[in-house]
Amino acid sequence: MQWETVIGLEIHAQLSSQSKIFSGSAIAFGAEPNTQANAVDLGMPGVLPVLNKAVLAMAVKFGLATGAQIGRTSVFARKNYFYPDLPKGYQISQMDLPIVGPGEVEITLEDGSSKIVRLTRAHLEEDAGKSLHEDYSGMSGIDLNRAGTPLLEIVSEPDMRSAKEAVAYARTIHSLVRYIGICDGNMQEGSFRCDANVSVRLKGEEEYGTRTEIKNVNSFRFLERAINFEVERQIDVLEAGKSVVQETRLYDADLDETRSMRSKEEANDYRYFPDPDLLPVVIDDAFIDSLRSTLPELPAARRARFISELGLSAEDAGTLTADRELADYFEAAMCGGKVKAKLAANWVIVELTGRLNKENLSLADSPVDAGALGQLLQRISDNTISGKIAKQVFDAMWAGEGSADEIIEAKGLVQITDTSAIEAMCDEVIAANPSQVEQYRGGKDKLLGFFVGQVMKASGGKANPAQLNEILRKKLQG
Amino acid sequence: MHDKTLAELSRLLAEGSTTSVELTRHFLDRIAAHNDSLNALITVTADSALAAAEAADAQRAAGNAGPLCGVPFVHKDIFCTDGVRTSCASKMLDNFIAPYDATVVSKLSEAGMVCLGKANMDEFAMGSSNESSYYGAVKNPWNPDCVPGGSSGGSAALVAAGLAPAATGTDTGGSIRQPSAFCGITGIKPTYGRVSRYGMIAFASSLDQGGPMARSAEDCALLLQAMAGFDERDSTSVERPVEDYSASLGDSIEGLRIGLPEEYFGEGLDPAVAETVRAAVAELEKLGAVVKKISLPKQALGIPAYYIVAPAEASSNLSRFDGVRFGHRCDAPADLEDLYKRSRAEGFGEEVQRRIMVGAYVLSAGYYDAYYLKAQKIRRLIRDEFLEAFNEVDVIAGPTTPTTAFALGAKTDDPVAMYLNDIYTITANLAGLPGVSLPCGFVNDMPVGLQLLSGHFTEARLLNVAHRYQQVTDWHRRMPAAYQ
Structure with a gap:
């Protein structure tokens, strides 16, 4: 039945x-x-x-x-x-x-x-x-x-x-x-x-x-x-x-x-x-009427706006708007549009929420507030640091070591975007690994990752990944 | 001293001819001498009264005494008094020391009045003869074989006997006016919502109203002035300025339209009482009032509607007396059910139990519409009928009760006969109207009461009409021989 x-x-x-x-x-x-x-x-x-x-x-x-x-x-x-x-x-x-x-x-x-x-x-x-x-x-x-x-x-x-x-x-x-x-x-x-x-x-x-x-x-x-x-x-x-x-x-x-x-x-x-x-x-x-005017944007409307205006996925929009504080945090972390919605959403949903859950903290108890996270995300957006370095900075912020800018400054984490500097590092790595260069040129494309890793290591993780990829590819093609 | 009105005592205090301590001692002595036979007070608070009297004299010496400052009086034992037993004349609350003051209690204290004790009453204000009190019946000072009326029977008897110049009362279906009539004093039930019910132990919340009982309308005006007013702790009290009740006393009643409902002079009314009341109305005519016959055919529905609404509310209001937090608790309850059943069966008297059962019945599933809802509709009809009548007349006059005070025990076995005693008073409660009862003569040496009703919030008019009558008559000055 x-x-x-x-x-x-x-x-x-x-x-x-x-x-x-x-x-x-x-x-x-x-x-x-x-x-x-x-x-x-x-x-x-x-x-x-x-x-x-x-x-x-x-x-x-x-x-x-x-x-x-x-x-x-x-x-x-x-x-x-x-x-x-x-x-x-x-x-x-x-x-x-x-x-x-x-x-x-x-x-x-x-x-x-x-x-x-x-x-x-x-x-x-x-x-x-x-x-x-x-x-x-x-x-x-x-x-x-x-x-x-x-x-x-x-x-x-x-x-x-x-x-x-x-x-x-x-x-x-x-x-x-x-x-x-x-x-x-x-x-x-x-x-x-x-x-x-x-x-x-x-x-x-x-x-x-x-x-x-x-x-x-x-x-x-x-x-x-x-x-x-x-x-x-x-x-x-x-x-x-x-x-x-x-x-x-x-x-x-x-x-x-x-x-x-x-x-x-x-x-x-x-x-x-x-x-x-x-x-x-x-x-x-x-x-x-006096009460109507005090109503905030309601979850359903906010969710719809996040999808249509900010271009978030339905899932991300749903996750963020389920909780008013989380949605408020997310919007604040966008710093008035200086940070892209998708970047902010990823960081709030994955990094921040993950960290809060791991340490059993509520959003209100987060050591990193929305403004501080927003500053960090801006440094990603303006290429001052890479996403990978950002996680390192975030850890330091969480530990109370200061603002994103202070930590980047103190630890010298500013991304290397100077093309000639990256080229020099690439040249060194290519020169030091002749057999891998030969294999790459023989068709083993996957070795590009190896070279990227080597240069990144040499730069202390600070080389701009996009520039690095482009320069390496050109140089390896000879 | 004890034959004087409150207004007269107030003037004596003001001119320094007496002191509050002197008055307080005098009335405490009167209580000591006469309360054993009258049984009008349940609790006497001599020590705190004398302390309050001293404070009142000091206040007067300091030059900031109002007209009530230092005047002794008694509270009906339904008003919660901080630190003093508040029994509602029930075994259920025999051990209950109220932890707070009712609004009426704090207002009269602030006015400097001296509370001598707590007056006897019908248990939980349910009764018309003061015979349902756990502390025993109260005697009528005019004849000890008669009831003083109820439920504010103690208040009425003690004022009539000169044990205090005034008392507070409450009126749910006539409980201020009927005993005032039986004992030959003046009492006013204000408009519903005029006096705060906070701290007044509830019988029927939509009908209960506190008010003053004293020797004259002038006294009642002074007392009501202090008792009335909006109270944020009572959602049913009305936010509306209180008139100056004394200011209009003595105003001419030339042209005042008085309605005499034929239904108030019909079957069941003692002809001698009818004659006495007509004579009083004639006296008002001499003062310039115009008398008009009117008809209020829906009045007859008052008693049945009342005996559904009042017990319904009472059955719920009295649920809090469960033996758990305060009041009577049975010995060694076997379980929760037993605790409830025995505590309530032992704590409540017969009349209270009867009304709880009636009330629970009319509210129960399947009966609610037929009884409670219908009674509420009748209530609206009665109210509308009154309001329509007040387009034609200013005041409605009639007897307060069908007979003078009846003998003790005469109606205790017949609840319906007892209920019918309130036939002329009950509809004012259903309609929320103010009503005054004032003495207007005697039948077989027992006082007769004249009832005057008028529109909502017209207490000043009622008190003035009563006062004008009292200026040309002396019924209100008569005292029972045994207490002169």
């Missing part, structure tokens, strides 16, 4: 505001338990929530970045259930009138093709605290630092047809929220969490199969594995003549499997109703 996978994602992006969504408490990660929880976060009797306007602005920016309808009137609702890390006994979320309505994003697949994924909605809500079951024998600890942290829940339509598509979509959203500066995207710290709704159906069927929801996936790799596991499991169930149970399943990365957490029957009746403590949020054109 031919099965088709259907996937929709619910992504919780933690918004990078200074304070919580309904209180003035800070939201720094990793603080001592309960040091970032005030009376409002603790759900003390009599306290009231007040919406953080910065959070609202972030949600609207997301809506603008996905071409979505912005809810001119949106309403906060209470989702009622009891849990110790939910201080008020309800979570403030949005139900009927979310801040962001239907929108879409374009994703790029591995084969270079692209696909539109529709967004159902995105709504604001507060996070719960944490229950700590370890370290307390017979008791549970409650840490309410996270309670009230602002989240944007981004819900997609069931438009993805494979785990790879789901990952491509998640990566696209991940890139987007970081681009527009509303989420740091840190998956390890839980700032960006994906829940996947997965079902399978026979190819050609119109009805969706029964879906399960996979929770607790904290990396793109696990997302792919969890979905693949779940798809296989559902197919096995169906092929054995049984039915898939609608339920929530937890992904266990250690065992690489999903397992049942709770079934639909066990699900709460959340008794949603509009929160009477918060008035409907009404936003006007002026507010939306």
Whole structure:
């Protein structure tokens, strides 16, 4: 039988505001338990929530970045259930009138093709605290630092047809929220969490199969594995003549499997109703326009520009624009056009990123900033040094020995472009290797490399490679 | 001293005829003498009151005392008071020491007022007789066999008995006005959003509103002046300047259009109460008001709509009392489920549990549209009906309650009979309107309340009409014999 996978994602992006969504408490990660929880976060009797306007602005920016309808009137609702890390006994979320309505994003697949994924909605809500079951024998600890942290829940339509598509979509959203500066995207710290709704159906069927929801996936790799596991499991169930149970399943990365957490029957009746403590949020054109003007060039547009205007390959453009900081770095390293795009792209993608990965550093921690790299690339462009020497200079820059110019100067690495000097070196090498000259002239073309190597060695690597090739070829032909 | 109005005490303080310490001692003595029988206060804060009184006298000596500086009063025990038990008259919060001040509390402190303690009330403000309090029923000072009304029953009783010149109250369906009527004092429920709800323990968030209870409209004007105003910590408080409520007191009411809704004088109203209220309206006519009969047919929908909206919000608001972070926790819970169930079953009284269950039911899947949504639509209809009426009249007048105070225990077994007591007050909450109740006579030696309602944010008008009436009558000066 031919099965088709259907996937929709619910992504919780933690918004990078200074304070919580309904209180003035800070939201720094990793603080001592309960040091970032005030009376409002603790759900003390009599306290009231007040919406953080910065959070609202972030949600609207997301809506603008996905071409979505912005809810001119949106309403906060209470989702009622009891849990110790939910201080008020309800979570403030949005139900009927979310801040962001239907929108879409374009994703790029591995084969270079692209696909539109529709967004159902995105709504604001507060996070719960944490229950700590370890370290307390017979008791549970409650840490309410996270309670009230602002989240944007981004819900997609069931438009993805494979785990790879789901990952491509998640990566696209991940890139987007970081681009527009509303989420740091840190998956390890839980700032960006994906829940996947997965079902399978026979190819050609119109009805969706029964879906399960996979929770607790904290990396793109696990997302792919969890979905693949779940798809296989559902197919096995169906092929054995049984039915898939609608339920929530937890992904266990250690065992690489999903397992049942709770079934639909066990699900709460959340008794949603509009929160009477918060008035409907009404936003006007002026507010939306003011935010539109703060939006940066978005990844898809930037990628297209890199291809069409800078002549980069689709792959390089995709790599550079996946991360706003990397793309910014790349553009800065071009020094206003003094460095060719392709050269800058190669250096940023291969040398810089390779070195950062090797040393496990983030771009922000790079010892060589974009301006410094740009200077080095200019010296390649103006033939002061060769690409090979540049790598040597780059190593020295990385080690903190100074700017490209300082290092080139101090180490005497300026490329030799004086034709007579190169000719003299060629003459010497030709004179010292008569038998190789004879073989070359007898048709062994490959020996050109040998001569180039010898002259290069003699020049300390500084001879201009293009000139050297040309001069040698002429001289060897006699 | 205790038969004087707050305004009179304020003048005595201003002219130096008395001091805050003297007044504070006097009222603390009154509380010590009478609270055992009345049960109007849950907590008395004598030490901090005397300290506040000394500070107020010093402030006055320094020459920067406002009209409320040094005046003693009592807070309803629903307002959070930093460092002082705030029980909401529930076993659930019997051990709860609030870690912060409600906005109303800090505002009155800043005005220099001296808080003598916390007033008894119906548990979580759910009740119309003050009989649902964990700390026991409050007696009506006019007759100890009768209820003082509720939920602000302690506040009303203590002002009527002269244990303090004023108290704060809250009104969700009549909880300031109904006990004011039963105890023969003056109380105003302001427009929804006029007084901050921050720190006022929520019963039904979209209906709750704090306000003053005192001997006269003039007193209420002084108190409301200090309580009202926008609060950035309450998103539902309204950003709008506060009028000068005292400035217009005494203005002529010549030509004031008063509407008498026929529905407020129909079945269920004690004829003697009706007669007393009509006489009061006639008094206002003598002052130049023009009386007009009107009809508000949708008023009858008020009680059923209220008893869906209020319990729905309450069921959610009271979820935070789960035995985890504060309040009552059952002994030796077997597991989390047991902790929740027993803590809440033990901590909440019968009426509170009844409303939580009703509220959870009307919000549940499959019932939400039929109950909650429909009730919200009715609410809009009632509001629109009022606003339309206010195109024709300036003030709507009627009885605050269908009868005078009823006997203790008379309605405790019949929740619906109890709920019907709020039939004339409840719609103002549903519509967010301000309403005042003021004493206008007696039936069988028990006080009768006149209720005046007007449009949103017209508290100044309401207080002036009440004040004009009080200038030509002395019902508000009467005190129960046992407390004179």
